[in-house]
Amino acid sequence: MGSASSPSSESHLDCDVLVLGGGPAGTWAALEAAKSGARVILADKGFCGTSGATAPSGTSVWYVPPDPERRHAAIVSREALGGHLADRAWSARVLDATYDGLNHLGERGYPFPLDEAGAPIRVSLQGPEYMRLMRKLVKGAGVRILDHSPALELLVDGGGAVAGARGIRRQQGDAWRVHAGAVVIATGGCAFLSRALGCTALTGDGHLMAAEAGADFSGMEFSNAYAIAAAFSSVTKTLFYKWATFTDAGGDEIPGAASNGGRSVIARHLQTGPVFARLDRADDAMRQSMRSAQPNFFLPFDRMGIDPFTQRFPVTLHLEGTVRGTGGLRIVDETCATGVPGLYAAGDAATRELICGGFTGGGSHNAAWAISSGRWAGRAAADHGRRAHTGAARQGAGTVGLRDAGARPFDPAEAARTVLAEVHPFERNYFRTEAGLGAALDRLDRQWEGLRAAAAADRDGVLRTREAAAMTAVARWMYRSALARTESRGMHRRMEHAGADPAQRHYLTSGGLDAVFVSRRPAPALATNGAEIAA
Amino acid sequence: MIEIVSPSRCTACNICVSACPTNVFDKTPGAPPVIARPDDCQTCFMCELYCPEDALYVSPKAGGWQGISEDDLVAAGTLGSYRAAIGWTAGTAELRRVDTMHRVLKGG
Incomplete structure (x- = not known):
């Protein structure tokens, strides 16, 4: 069993698929997994139905009828804004899955407005209505929902495959441990405790947990979206x-x-x-x-x-941050697998570069991605989870705050403030420079070293400790990637490198905990015209 | 930030305790919930939408309260106004189907 000190009261559950996060991506993943017969548990940091950036707001959705010309126009219209990093094949798949998903939502009772002819208009969703319905559908599908139950770490088996997670139940003051055949990370992006609507709980917790299990990221330089309020x-x-x-x-x-x-x-x-x-x-x-x-x-x-x-x-x-940015967990195939066996990613926790490159202008693409990636990840996790060998020994993959690494105590609120001071200011994150990013990274690296040498947090402090550690880790992947991209592309802007450099039209993979790495991957070939898609 | 739990309207059903995504409220036996962690409030207004008694008021100020009284809110028709605006009260259900976002997206 895990090496961490186990709380006295821990409920133990088993399932085929564990979904972490109850926003759009998590609920679509849970629905799809349950539909294919898997036993599914969904754990939400807050309340599935009100959690996340979508529930309190309204969002347009990238919903385009399957008319080849309109689909093609929708795909190419955003390519330049995104710095020509979107992938047309992925965009086409997402348009298909989103169209189908929203039509399904209409059939299940979402009150879409009607046009003059009485036909539903499905280009936007009202957050409260949408997520209230998603909760109802998820429950109706037999998914067990754990509300106010943030995950603290993933569990891995002896072969390194992800096989569950454990966390706490905030309102009961006890703990949960779920053994699962597969896990879907749908914990949202990271907005660094800014006041952006619905973003307070989005502190990159899933990013950290996934990285601790060996997953990596893509596009973390596209993480400096700022919204007007x-x-x-x-x-x-x-x-x-x-x-x-x-x-x-x-x-x-x-x-x-x-x-x-x-x-x-x-x-x-x-x-x-x-x-x-x-x-x-x-x-x-x-x-x-x-x-x-x-x-x-x-x-x-x-x-x-x-x-x-x-x-x-x-x-x-x-x-x-990465909520309206496009960077997140790297997807290695069409099932939204992360490359770590048993671990899938969906929604804002995953990279959205595949459909919008380095820029999203609004909720439209992110909403479509949540539906599509959630469904694919849920289906694949169900296939994997039902076949996964059960009964194997599992241990916690978590690091900071969960295991004693030294005697040094630290204050999670102070650690969080240190990260926010590096990522909120425009002069550091909006208008990026080599000197500014480098100095911020020195301080963030030092903070990470301090966290790594700290004692395990107690029951009351463990959630805030993990949040502070997650934000520190996310900021380091962001800025290390931003330093490596010596150009301006998508939302990423380097003051000393105006404009895009054709030689840097590639993706950046990042990851690592104690030592952060960045490497390049080729972007899809540039289409000279769109004929191949329209055909 | 959540400002008021009306003791006269609240039935202690504790729906807000469950529905708050950032766990701001604490149950109190036989009494209205208390605003235990106001600094965790993200001013998302979801608790207001889920309160069947229109007993909650969220100040629009993300960093603090307005110092407004329940009497003033009642007089101005503010309690429950958001729930009514999205069609979640008994007399407003037709508003659930009103969404003119497509016109906004086409406009300008």
Whole structure:
């Protein structure tokens, strides 16, 4: 059994597939695994149905009917923004799986709006409605849900295959241990405790657990997405600022400031003073459409007594890290396997470069990826999990906070603050430089060494300790990758290397705990025209 | 940040204790839940949506409270306003099917 000290009260469960994370990707994975007859357990850090970045918001979805021309146009339209790193074959697969998934959702009762002819319009989802339904479907499929049950580490068998996980139950004050034939990591991206909506629990926990079991990452340099929000608010909805006029403290319009293509101008201004917005470019019809499209966007304004269409309000940029970035666990095949036997990845925890390269403009592609990758990972995990040899000895793969590595105590809150100070500031993460990234890495590496020499955390401190360790690890993969990409591509921007370097149109693999590595992989061949896809 | 659990409306059903994704509330035997860890609140408003009694108020300020009273919220019709806006109250169910995002995506 595991070498870590076992809590006195630990519930022990067995299943074929354990899904970690109960957002869109995790629930789709659980549904698909259960559909194929597997015994499935889903463990959520919070509450499956309200957890994650999707539930409190609304999102467009990359839903395109199977018309070859429209599909082709959808695929090529975003290739330049993503720095030509997306893969057309993967994009086509995702469009297929998403179309099918959303149609299924409609059949299962999601209240899509109807057009004039009474046909459903399936290009967006309301987060509360969507995730409430997903919870219901998951439960109806016989999946056992463990709420408020964050995983702390993966369990591996003697051959290094992932064979379960263990964690704590926050509301019972005890622990769980699940032996599984396969595990799906669907724990979301890492947003470094910024105030971006729904991102507080997204601290890269799954990234750390997977790395401890031997998995690696791709595209971690594409991890510096910042979203626009009212300065007082958590509600990020960059799309709506397309209709904004941005002004400085004196009320003068800021030249070049825009939600897309001019967000760096906003960041520059925020470094020296306040920036204000007013959504005055929306006409009356659009104002009404916006209100009916996203009630959550208007809630903070209504409650503060601000009319965002007619009154100026201060704005800020919240870091969305890899949630709206595109880097994550590297996928090695079409089943969303990670390369570690028994371990699969889905949703924002996995790399989304395959469909959007180094940039996502909104939730659309990430939502499609969550549905698609969740379904593929769930199906493959069920196949693998049912065949996996059971009864093998398992041990915990976890490191920091779980096993005594020294006597040195440390404060997880202080460790978290140290990471945030390296990844939140625009001058470090938005406007990246060799000197800035190098200095940050020195400090982050030192912090990791300190964490590695620390004593195991106690029951009350173990979750925050693992979060701090995970954010430290994610930041190191991010910045080591960002240092290696000596160009600007997608959302990754290097101040001393403006523009993309054709010789660097490749993917970057990263990983490692004590020693972080970065290596190159070739990107798919550039299509000279789209005929092969349209055909 | 979660600001008010109305003692007059709350039935101590503890749905919010379960539904809060960041485990902000603690149950209290026979009484309304307490806001035990306000600093963990991510201002996502989900607890309000899941409260069947409209007993909760989340301040829109991500870093703090507004210092607003329940009487003022009731007078302004704010308690339960978000739940009604998304069609999750008895009289508003038709709003669940209202989503004009496709018009926003096409516009501008």
